[in-house]
Amino acid sequence: MKGEMMRSISKCQDGSSGSVILLATASALAIIALAAPASAQNRSAAANANEGEIIVTAQRREQRLSDVPLSVSAVTATDIARRGLVSQGDYLRSLPGVNQIEAGAANSSIIIRGVAASPQNTDRGAKATVGYYLNDIPLTGYVLRGGADVKLVDLERVEVIRGPQGTLFGSGSLGGTVRNIARAPNPERLEGHLRGTISQTGRAGSDNEAVEAVVNVPIIENKVALRAVGYLFENSGFVDNVAASTPAAVARANLYGIPELARNDKGVGRDRYIGGRIALLAKPTEDLKGTITYLRQDITQHGLPDAEPAIGKFRQARLGLSDNVGGGSERLEDVLKILNATLDYSFDWGALTSSSSLVKETYLEKREIGTFFANQPPVAQRNVADTEAFIQELRFASKFAGPFQLLTGLYYENIDRDFLNQNLFGGRTNLALSGFPSATITNNFEKNSVTQKAVFGEASLELSQFKLTVGARHFDYDDRTITTNRVSGAVTRLSGSNSGTTYKANMSWQPKQDLLLYGQFSQGFRLGSPVAPAIATCDRDGNGVIDGTTISAGPRTLDPDKLESFEAGAKFTTAGGALTVNAAAYHNKWKGVPINVIVPCGANVADNAGEARTQGIEFSAEARPARGLQLSFSAAYTDAELSKDAPRINGLKGDRLPGSPRYTAFLGVGYEFELGGRKSFVRADYSWIGGFFNNLKQTGIEAGDYSIIGARIGTRFGPLGVEAFVSNLTNSAKPTWVDSTFTGPIQRLYRLRPRTIGLTGQFSF
Template identity: 30%
Template sequence: MMAPAAALAQAATDEGEIIVTALRRDTRIQETPLAISAVTGAMLERSGTTSFTDLTRNAPSLRIVDSGPGNRRVLIRGIQSSGEPTVGVYFDETPVSGSVSTSSDAAGSTPDFRLFDVERAEVLRGPRGTLFGSGSMGGTLRVIFEKPKSDRVEAAFSANMSSVRSGGYGGSVDGMINLPVVEDKVAVRLVGFYNRFAGYVDNIVYRRNDINDGRSYGGRALVRITPVERLTVDLSAFFEDVATDSPRWVAETGIDYATDGRSASGNYDRNRMYNGTVRYDFDAFTLTGVSSYFDRSRTVVGDVSDTFNGRDTAAGCRTYLQRNARACTDAELPGYLRQTREIQVSSLYQPQNVKNWINELRVSSAGDGAFNWTAGLFMEDRKTVVRSTLVLGDPQTGQLLSPTDPYNIRYDRTINDKLKQKAAFIELSYKFFDKLTLTAGTRYFDFNKVVGGRIDQGQIHYSSVVTPYQEVNYQEDGFIYKFNLSYQHNRDILVYAQAAQGFRPGGVNQVIGLPAELAGYSSDSLWNYELGVKTTLAPGVYFNVAGYRIDWDNLQVSARTSGTGSVFGLIANAGAARIYGAEAELSATPVTGLMLAGNVGFTDAKLSKDQVSTIVTATGRKGDRLAYVPRLTASVSADYTTPLSDTLELTMRADASHVGSSWSTLAPADVFRRFIPAYEVVNLRAGMQGPDGDWGVYLYVANLLDDVAINSASSSSNTGGKTLTFSLPPRTFGMNFTKRF
């Protein structure tokens, strides 16, 4: 690996020459003084990547808790807790948003657009609050799609077929066409896809197999207009529709990938995203204006039948109907028993909509002098509406009864959540002696959050009653900072030290009837202290390493009011965490046609203070490990291509990843805490292709070792104490055909 062939120097160097825009201006990745991983579209295609969940194989310390399409939580460096996202997820210039749902937890439902026809993906590790704003306190994940080209006609096509062990069949079709409209002035690029999910979860109650099959379809249209050389206008529209039953299964059945659910669970998601980006290149700087509108309509269905187990008794009538004031009479008991038994086959049916309008104006230096800078203004206006209803299921089939029939609805609550945010930011860099660069940045933020809600139909088992609309608001402003010192010893060695701050907005709890002094919770913030080295050991051999410490204060946590009779679940600020970690990445081309890559991340994330305040008592105590944060993650890959003739190449790829064990909640004494075991996943891919990549036929196997790779396991009163489990699919065989025109 230390002595790559001279003939490969140019090809190998290209990977290290990836140009990224993590500083909001173009820089070579090995000369960017940040912990950043980047992968080109060609690399994604070679590995068969179609979702950003697969990017965990390319970046250390990146963790995605995958609960199925539309239900993904993105974590970097162990920064995870309830509330707003801790990682900013961008598609081109647009940050995408999850729904706050009924638990104020927007981080748990990150949407995922399909990765086809991608220019590159970037994973920025560590706080990026000064340039990317709130939600980037742990880092930022960016996907940059290919843009229209006005000098050529081109097209691409990919077809995929797959079969899951003891499961169903899946398939997908992706296509792209690029059309010049006015030569060198206007071009259009159209991308579309259809995807059929292969089911593998069986329902043992109704004897139905592969219940989590489903489908998604969508696409995007992009227009690039360059009326003059210096001016670029990009317009885009994205659409995606997802419909699938939930892939969750229940550990207590004793059978992997099996559920004993009695009512429906699933996700039905429609995403629309529109963006206009205008860029004008002046001699000394570039002016960029961005306006984006994100519209997400989503219905989440979750089986909660087990919540009501054992309550259809006279004792239950006394507890829930009469609130322990007296026993139920002979006239009251039959009605209570009938209504309680009906909801023992029921689901929470939650339609929700997010509309987010985002505008940004920024100016960046040309980047060819000693002094470089970026400054800008940002505005966000997000509106969310969530309706949560308890809907009866058919006890014979488990299918949900019509949610439009009032008889089938046994609980009805509506939440309105509005977030308005304004910010101004600036980052300045100056290079001393042509080697030493000092960077300083700050961001001023001002946000206002308003939350209102009502209960139109109460539910005795939820201790809720009809409540008129109530509204509260919370406002906060402040500054965050970043300092970076880097030393470019030569083109092959870069050393940097950084102290950077990250934050996310506070808000208002959605709990109707909560005392006013408990309604609001403030933003939480952290400082990340980091030391890193980036090296080019030989032409085409890159080794980067970073170590860090994170001090996270005023955590937003799920909690309950303190004292006797505490009944209000809410988000509050309590406790602190300290995280130590290290990351290393290596890529190399040791012989002709062979590319090797590997990365490893170590994260020790624990509470440094008890989660106790004068207002709330949460579950965490000093020394508890943060939830869903494995101590060790690692991956390796090998990609080999060799010519068989002038018109034919053989290509082979193998990759393996390890994810360490973790826990689902903080406290060892928590009865709902679940252990998530470590797992390893091995994938193989091999095929024949044209020497110019204009066509290819590939066979692949995912999860070769058929490991039960659990990435999420949780329990609560809504599950009756059962463990809801989400995992990667079992061993999957497939075939892929690609063609470029």
């Protein structure tokens, strides 16, 4: 196991990719050398902050969390450790105004403030509405649905910024932005840890294990350091495939001459995450710092972990895959590779940062989709997405002595993606019963290239207790797509381009250090994209409109959508930080909403559906009433609905947007103490998620409406630590999401992981 992990970590990018990064880095360094004085003193906000204060970079410069005039939550390294956080779902649902949809590994979508219309079908037509980052590296929009969930190993913090962030973070941050901030190499000390976890999941689950290792090595004291991270997470599945024990599935397999594909399988959805990160820091002077980081994460999931409620809470009756897609059971694989070079130069009146990133992600999904059709023929589907992206950002943040400050930058990205979708008949006999003329139902290949350029900036003026910030981002993009129908041989060339500007204005009033009031207008946007013509079976009467809809069957363009937000908020902190209270109210106007819909012919079609509005209230508080005792509470109300009729998708004004509960709440209690002279802690967390649906009409099975409780206790013996934990203490089996891609007679849904109990041991140095 360890050898396999180290082999994965040791893999590196090809030489040509590295040359691109190094060339961009060298160019940025030359700009820095020409633009800045040779010596300066870097005085960061972190250096001046009181001990225990949280420093964030939500506005692309270091600030105390309590001084940021935005609705921001920070999940610190201590929070990650004390709560045992590993994945997005472990913490996002505990934050006010945030929900997370997880349809298996590498298929997660984040919803903030109700801004979602097709949460399970992001990045194909209707793109993600929340920006997801590792440091300055965007990680959304690369594969079929959602994106890879980078594990929370050796992070400094996670920042969750609510509200549109179109000015500083660009396309995709309509609802907000989630940023994973990794720990930087430390040139001052040797440190690290080895952490291992074993646990057991109840019901249909079994054993789980995890190993993570971190080492930080100063190579040249105070100048050069290397930090390496490796991890392995193996999680049992908790859904049983009972196809061989289900008469309907056996009869279906026999009808099409494939009786051997009706078989049972325990623990469907078991997955393995194996990955690592290595970072080299060079700090030749106090003012100049460069970091090169490489990350790789491989995900393998055996089976898709959805249950069919008609046959049991944790059961499915899924036929195996035919030989024409490689045989075996349903499967998912995702490989993410990142190479980044960052340069920071600080001088008396500002700081210049260059971030150059190369991201490669490959996604493979094989699944059996025959139950989508009325006569349920065996159909094997194979989806492959292969993406390479280059991102370059260069920005300047001032440190002027006066009341005026400036942040400005340039942004460039190029994304090349190949996407293959195959639907193949999986039976041996009675082919005519399937209604398809040949074994190949569809075989479509898409080659897509998107180039985006942007210039952005924010200027602020601070007068006495007031601060005014205005910002804008201008972007333009070109989208080129070639689609090839490998059945008919038809080739379609599509192109689209557009440009636009988003704006922001923020006014804050800070009469004293522990009180901040603010009001803000901000905008967010998503890029549009060309849309290929519908397949012939979707327009059987040949009138140019998809049957049963008013959507054009020909090639067209999905327009960019834009969101405008009005927000007011307050932040209060008592002296010494014994009590912190944050509150915000907002109203969003969302225009040109693109929604993925399943049309009568079975195709997934994206269309600009119309207008929506989301509004709500968020509240969070943290108290430290006694030494070692920490109390956390948050709650949110979210009201998200169409604001106009959307006849193309049969939507009416007042229809609720899918994926967002009206109410959420969280309560956490932590206590640190000494037990026999040893540092110890106990922690308990309670989250409640209200009910929601996967469609505008609020029909079918309701997801959410569940409570989840977790607890953890631990103590240390010098460099050794041991912890015991339980998650989903009450063993709730409520659905977290109802599959929206399968609307046929057999419904699929995803449930909470059953009660899991485990032990963690750690050695630190």
